[in-house]
Amino acid sequence: MRVTQTKVRRRIFLVLLGCVCALSLLLGRLVHVTVIAAADWNRLYRSVPVTAPRGEILDDQGQPLVFTASASSIIAVPRQIKDKARTAALLSQIIGGTPAKIQKMISKNALMVYIRPWGRRLDEAKTRAIRALQLPGIYLTEEGRRTYPDGSMAAQVLGVTGGEGQGLSGIELTFNKYLTGKSGAIRFVANARGEEIPGTNDVYVPPVPGDNVELTLNKQIQQFAEREIQSVVSEYSPDHVTLLVANPQTGQILAMANYPSFNPVEWRKVPQEVYNRNLAIWQTFEPGSTFKIVTLAAALQEKKVSLSEGFYDPGYYEVAGHKIRCWKAGGHGKQSYLNVVENSCNPGFIQLGERLGKQSLFSYIKAFGFGQKTGIALPGESRGILFSPSRVGPLELATTAFGQGVSVTPIQQVMAVSAIANGGLLMKPQIVEKVIDPQTGKTVVSYAPQVVRRVVSTQVAAEVRNALESVVAQGSGANAFHEGYRIGGKTGTAQVVENGGYSRQHYIVSFIGMAPANHPRLVAYVAIDYPRPKGKLVFGGVIAAPVIGNVLADSLQYMGVQPQVTGIAKKYRYGIDPVMTTVPSLAGKSYRDAARSIIEGGSILRLSVVGDGPYVIGQAPAAGVKLPQGSMVRLYLGPSPQG
Numbered sequence: 141m142r143v144t145q146t147k148v149r150r151r152i153f154l155v156l157l158g159c160v161c162a163l164s165l166l167l168g169r170l171v172h173v174t175v176i177a178a179a180d181w182n183r184l185y186r187s188v189p190v191t192a193p194r195g196e197i198l199d200d201q202g203q204p205l206v207f208t209a210s211a212s213s214i215i216a217v218p219r220q221i222k223d224k225a226r227t228a229a230l231l232s233q234i235i236g237g238t239p240a241k242i243q244k245m246i247s248k249n250a251l252m253v254y255i256r257p258w259g260r261r262l263d264e265a266k267t268r269a270i271r272a273l274q275l276p277g278i279y280l281t282e283e284g285r286r287t288y289p290d291g292s293m294a295a296q297v298l299g300v301t302g303g304e305g306q307g308l309s310g311i312e313l314t315f316n317k318y319l320t321g322k323s324g325a326i327r328f329v330a331n332a333r334g335e336e337i338p339g340t341n342d343v344y345v346p347p348v349p350g351d352n353v354e355l356t357l358n359k360q361i362q363q364f365a366e367r368e369i370q371s372v373v374s375e376y377s378p379d380h381v382t383l384l385v386a387n388p389q390t391g392q393i394l395a396m397a398n399y400p401s402f403n404p405v406e407w408r409k410v411p412q413e414v415y416n417r418n419l420a421i422w423q424t425f426e427p428g429s430t431f432k433i434v435t436l437a438a439a440l441q442e443k444k445v446s447l448s449e450g451f452y453d454p455g456y457y458e459v460a461g462h463k464i465r466c467w468k469a470g471g472h473g474k475q476s477y478l479n480v481v482e483n484s485c486n487p488g489f490i491q492l493g494e495r496l497g498k499q500s501l502f503s504y505i506k507a508f509g510f511g512q513k514t515g516i517a518l519p520g521e522s523r524g525i526l527f528s529p530s531r532v533g534p535l536e537l538a539t540t541a542f543g544q545g546v547s548v549t550p551i552q553q554v555m556a557v558s559a560i561a562n563g564g565l566l567m568k569p570q571i572v573e574k575v576i577d578p579q580t581g582k583t584v585v586s587y588a589p590q591v592v593r594r595v596v597s598t599q600v601a602a603e604v605r606n607a608l609e610s611v612v613a614q615g616s617g618a619n620a621f622h623e624g625y626r627i628g629g630k631t632g633t634a635q636v637v638e639n640g641g642y643s644r645q646h647y648i649v650s651f652i653g654m655a656p657a658n659h660p661r662l663v664a665y666v667a668i669d670y671p672r673p674k675g676k677l678v679f680g681g682v683i684a685a686p687v688i689g690n691v692l693a694d695s696l697q698y699m700g701v702q703p704q705v706t707g708i709a710k711k712y713r714y715g716i717d718p719v720m721t722t723v724p725s726l727a728g729k730s731y732r733d734a735a736r737s738i739i740e741g742g743s744i745l746r747l748s749v750v751g752d753g754p755y756v757i758g759q760a761p762a763a764g765v766k767l768p769q770g771s772m773v774r775l776y777l778g779p780s781p782q783g
Contacts (some may be wrong), residue, residue: 190281192321195350197298197311199359200394200573206298206312206404208284212267214259216246220277227275234269235259246277260303261285292401294362296418297355297518297571300407309416311353311572313519318575318584321350351584352576356392361385361695365395368666368687373399376671376683382419382550383666385691388558388654390589391567393516394662394695396420421514421521424547425667428634428680429484430652431543433557433604435492436481438504440600444495447478447607457487460534464490467633481607482615484631484681486542493541498532501541507595508556509566510548516569517587524548543634554665557652560605561660563598565591606708609657612689613708616681620653620689621710623720623766624703627692628660629653631680636670646670651684655692656704662695664688705764721745723773725763726756728781744769753778 191213197206214235221227228243237258245253254260261284262270270280286301299310307316324347365383372381378399385395398419402410417423439445455471456463464486466472472483480488493501505511511526525547527536539545551569559566568590575585596604608628611617617629632650635642650667654660666687676682710720721743726734731749734756738745745767751757757778761767 190324190345190347191284191305192323192347193284193349194286194301194305194321195319195578196352197319198352198354198576199357199362200355200392201359202354203359204289205294205355205357205359207287207289209287211261211263211285212270212280213261214255214270215252215279215281216255217252217277217279218246218248218250221246222276227278230273230275231255231259231270231278234266234273235262252279256303286404288404290359292403293359293366294357294396295401295404296398296415296420297357297396298404300404300415309520310418310518311355314517315353315572315575318351318353322348324348349578352578354573354576356387356394356570356573357396358394360698361691362395362397364691364694364698365397365664368691369397369399372666372668372671372683372687376668376673378668378671380419380423380669381666382423383664383687383691384420384550384554385662385664385695386554386558386569388561388567388660388663390570391555391558392570392573392589395664395691396571416520418518418520419550421516421518421549421551423667423669424522424524424549425636425648425669426546426634427543427548427553428632428648428650429543430553430557430630430632430650430665430680431546431548432481432484432489432541433560433608433630433652434505434508434510435489435496435501435541436607437508437560437596437600437604438496438501439492440603441504441596442496442500445477445492447476447481447603449477451475451477451480451485451488451491453480453485453487455487457490457538459490459538462535464538478607478610479615482611484611484616489542490538493537494534496541498529498537501537502526502529502532504595505540505546507566507593508559509592510546510552510556514549514551514555514569516551517571521551522549524552543632550665550667553652554663557654557665558663559595560601560608561654561663562601564594564596564601566593566595568592605654605657605660608654609708612653612685614711616679617651617653617685618710619681619685620651620692622689622693623710624705624707625693625696625701626656626658626704626707627653627689628655628657629685629688631685632667633678633680647678649678649680649682649684651680651688653685653688653692655696656701657707658704661699661701662692664691664695666691703765719769720766721769721771723759723761723763723765723767726759726773726775727763729756730754731756731775731777734775738773746770746772748772748774749777750774751777753780755779755781757782 193208196204199205224243224246228239231242232239235258245255297310299312300308301312302308307313324345369381369383381399383397386393400414402414407415452474453466453471456465466486472485511524513521513523536545555569572587574583577584605628612620612627612629616631620627620629630652634648636646648667648669652665654663666684668684671683724741755778756775758776760774
């Protein structure tokens with residue numbers, strides 16, 4: 141048979157047509173499988189959520205203050221549970237709760253249910269027991285349990301989380317978006333009734349953990365603050381106490397402690413006002429004499445006074461027909477304005493207020509940050525209360541000048557005095573240093589120190605610091621004095637308004653200090669609400685000053701700041717202050733000569749011995765340190781003068 145060219149072309153055309161049809165069928169099938177059927181197939185998938193680990197909250201050294209410990213929770217898929225009564229009975233034997241209540245939960249018309257509360261965040265023993273049962277429709281998912289290695293330390297700062305792991309207060313709330321990770325899932329194929337199809341493979345989608353938040357808090361300094369609060373509570377039984385420590389150069393908060401406190405694990409057992417109120421930023425009260433620092437700085441900046449200028453205090457100051465009395469009966473008499481500061485003399489500060497006038501004084505008060513929120517990255521901050529200018533008459537001006545009639549927060553006071561400590565710059569308080577990706581270790585967000593404004597000159601700030609050092613060495617803040625650490629500060633004793641008038645029993649005593657006064661590394665503040673002393677006067681210089689003195693001295697020692705031999709000498713108070721003596725140099729001497737030099741030198745120090753040998757090879761404390769008479773000096777002995 142003859143094959144013509146026409147037939148060849150027809151056959152080629154038919155072959156190509158067949159290939160096109162075959163290819164079209166394959167493409168159609170591919171589209172059906174990947175698009176149309178995939179949608180149906182995805183509808184067959186069911187997912188058991190896997191909660192992402194919440195990020196850690198760290199101190200400034202990277203030590204965890206809060207972390208998530210692994211814990212399993214039960215998720216039930218009701219349609220996969222054939223024998224609900226048996227399943228409920230077996231579960232109740234392990235996790236608690238009644239079989240009837242558990243059966244009611246696993247009988248719901250829902251894709252999946254948590255068995256609350258008994259099946260949430262199980263310990264390891266219960267997890268193993270549930271896993272061993274291999275009950276159909278019962279799944280274990282990692283949920284995590286917030287763990288606080290230091291118990292109640294900085295509880296109001298850290299905050300708490302709710303039942304779904306969401307932040308409810310403190311850093312947990314403010315940085316919830318960073319701390320919260322991205323949930324994963326366990327996916328399985330189920331039929332229309334929700335039953336898992338045998339022979340299909342589960343798909344695990346891993347969760348993405350939340351970011352870590354590194355705070356500016358220093359755990360050791362925080363512990364010093366908590367220790368002092370415990371001592372105050374033990375001795376004075378106050379209603380509330382708050383204590384802050386800050387780096388005035390950066391505005392970073394190194395410690396923020398409150399009483400009452402609580403264990404965040406058991407936050408549901410304490411009143412809301414305890415776990416949801418951070419007194420350091422929430423509580424407002426009349427500051428009393430610590431506020432005089434602002435009045436003094438304003439008067440010096442405006443050249444309304446010099447510290448060498450004289451002032452006579454008869455025991456009162458008359459304003460608009462009212463006699464406002466000094467705390468000292470009969471007054472302080474003739475004194476310089478430096479003495480006015482040292483003695484915390486109200487009449488002297490009233491005169492400074494009058495010299496400034498209401499416009500100038502209140503402009504400085506606002507410039508120092510009072511009457512507005514500081515912007516610290518914590519929820520619940522108050523702004524305080526200032527007189528409106530239209531309501532400020534001579535009497536209001538007078539009381540404001542010495543810290544009465546205005547309402548401020550502890551954090552506002554710390555930042556205002558930090559401006560004096562750092563040379564005149566108001567800083568924004570910083571509680572978070574950075575946010576870190578835990579998987580890569582890289583910084584996600586960092587926060588740099590932020591200057592708000594300049595409030596006084598460096599020269600005026602230095603003058604105020606010198607005056608505050610004199611308050612501690614020579615005046616009303618003497619109980620904060622620690623040899624060599626050059627602490628400056630100011631006392632505060634404020635009556636609390638109750639039933640329309642000032643209470644005669646309810647006081648808030650406070651002290652704010654800085655150290656070393658010539659170049660402050662730290663500012664610390666304590667406010668003690670309603671102390672109840674036994675046999676002691678209710679004054680900030682008596683109750684609050686020792687607290688800050690201890691915190692500053694211990695913190696500087698921890699930071700490696702060496703004591704200084706310069707500074708304003710302490711004014712000795714006979715019958716109150718211990719007699720100090722200087723430790724002599726004993727290293728290199730024989731033990732006998734060392735003991736003789738102590739006796740003959742009149743140091744009145746006790747000796748203790750460590751080691752064997754006739755010679756002193758070391759001593760503690762070192763030579764030149766001042767100690768109260770009767771203190772112990774430890775001598776280290778060896779076989780030769782050089783050890």
